[in-house]
Amino acid sequence: xxxxxxxxxxxVLLFSQQVMDSVQRVTQTFAVSVLPALFPMMxxxxxxxxxxxxxxxxxxxxxxxxxxxxxxxxxxAALLHTLCPIPRRELMSLLCMCGVxxxxxxxxxxxxxLGQQAGWLLLVAHWLSALATGLICAGVYRRKPxxxxxxETHPPSAxxxxxxxxxxxxxxxxxxxxxxxxxLSVLGAMAVFGVVAAVLRGLxxxxxxxxxxxxxxxxxxxxxxxxxxxxxxxxxxxxxxxxTICALCSFGGLSIWLQNLLFVxxxxxxxxxxxxxxxxxxxxxxxxxxxxRVCPFTVPTASRTTGALPASVLPVLLLVTLxxxxxxxxx
Numbered sequence: 001x002x003x004x005x006x007x008x009x010x011x012v013l014l015f016s017q018q019v020m021d022s023v024q025r026v027t028q029t030f031a032v033s034v035l036p037a038l039f040p041m042m043x044x045x046x047x048x049x050x051x052x053x054x055x056x057x058x059x060x061x062x063x064x065x066x067x068x069x070x071x072x073x074x075x076x077a078a079l080l081h082t083l084c085p086i087p088r089r090e091l092m093s094l095l096c097m098c099g100v101x102x103x104x105x106x107x108x109x110x111x112x113x114l115g116q117q118a119g120w121l122l123l124v125a126h127w128l129s130a131l132a133t134g135l136i137c138a139g140v141y142r143r144k145p146x147x148x149x150x151x152e153t154h155p156p157s158a159x160x161x162x163x164x165x166x167x168x169x170x171x172x173x174x175x176x177x178x179x180x181x182x183x184l185s186v187l188g189a190m191a192v193f194g195v196v197a198a199v200l201r202g203l204x205x206x207x208x209x210x211x212x213x214x215x216x217x218x219x220x221x222x223x224x225x226x227x228x229x230x231x232x233x234x235x236x237x238x239x240x241x242x243x244t245i246c247a248l249c250s251f252g253g254l255s256i257w258l259q260n261l262l263f264v265x266x267x268x269x270x271x272x273x274x275x276x277x278x279x280x281x282x283x284x285x286x287x288x289x290x291x292x293r294v295c296p297f298t299v300p301t302a303s304r305t306t307g308a309l310p311a312s313v314l315p316v317l318l319l320v321t322l323x324x325x326x327x328x329x330x331x
Contacts, residue, residue, distance in 0.1 A: 030190060041102075070101060077094055088267070092268055099280070106119045125243075190255050223235070242288060
C-alpha cells in the first residue's frame with residue numbers, strides 16, 4: 001500500500017503542471033455549470049419529504065432527476081429509500097431512469113458551444129436513453145430471481161418520520177447545509193478523476209509523444225470517460241460527432257458514477273450501476289444518431305474560452321461556509 005501511495009505522489013509531482021491545469025478546469029466547470037444547476041435543486045429536494053414509496057413518489061423521483069440531474073437525483077433516491085424502503089431491483093431501475101445530467105448542462109453549456117438546436121437534440125436523446133435503460137433494467141430484474149434482502153437501509157427515527165413542528169424556517173437551513181456538503185463531495189469526486197486524467201495524459205505524452213501529437217482528441221476522450229465535466233469541453237474543441245458527445249454524457253464518466261455512490265453506494269451493487277450506466281451511454285449514442293438522421297443539421301464550430309481561476313474559487317468558498325454552519329440547538 002505504501003508503494004502505491006508513493007507511486008501516486010510521485011506521478012502527481014512529476015506531472016504537477018498538468019494536474020494543476022486539470023483541477024483548475026474542473027473547478028471552473030463546477031462553478032460555471034454544476035453549481036448553478038445542482039444547488040437550487042438539491043435545496044428543493046432537501047425540503048421535500050416523501051410520504052411513501054408508491055407510484056406517485058417514484059414518478060416524482062424520475063421527474064426530479066430530469067429537472068435536477070445527477071447526483072441530485074441519487075441523493076433524492078437515497079432519501080426516498082431511507083424513509084420508505086423499496087426493493088433493490090426497483091431502486092436500480094429508478095436510478096437508471098433518473099441518473100441523467102442536468103438539462104442546463106445540455107441546453108445552456110453545450111448549447112452555448114454547439115448551438116441551441118444541438119443542445120436540445122442531445123437532451124432529448126439523453127432522456128430517451130435513460131428511460132429505455134430503466135425499462136430494460138426493470139425487465140431484466142423482473143426475470144432474475146431476487147437474491148438477498150432489500151437494499152441496505154438505515155431506518156429513520158420516529159422523529160424523522162413524523163417531524164413534528166417542521167416548518168420552512170426550520171427546514172431551509174438544514175436543506176442548504178446538506179446541499180452544500182453534498183456539492184463539496186461532488187467537487188471532490190470531479191477533482192480526483194481530473195487528477196487521474198491529467199496523470200494518464202501526462203504518461204501518454206511522455207511514453208508516446210508522436211502518437212499523442214497526432215491524436216489529441218484521444219486524450220480528451222480519455223478525460224471525458226474519467227471526468228465528463230471538463231473532458232467533454234476539451235473534446236468539443238476537436239469537433240467530434242454529436243452522437244459521441246451524447247454517448248459520453250449519458251455514461252457520465254467514472255466521476256458521476258462515484259458521485260452517485262456517495263449517496264446510494266450502500267444500497268446497491270456499485271458494479272451493476274456502472275454496467276447500467278455504460279448501457280445508458282451506448283443507447284444515448286444510438287438515440288442521438290437516429291435523431292440526427294431524422295432531423296439533420298450542421299453543428300457550428302465550437303469556441304471555448306476559459307475564465308480566471310479566482311472567479312471559480314469564490315463559489316467554492318461560499319459552499320464551504322454554507323456546509324458547516326454552527327450547530328446550535330434550540331431547546
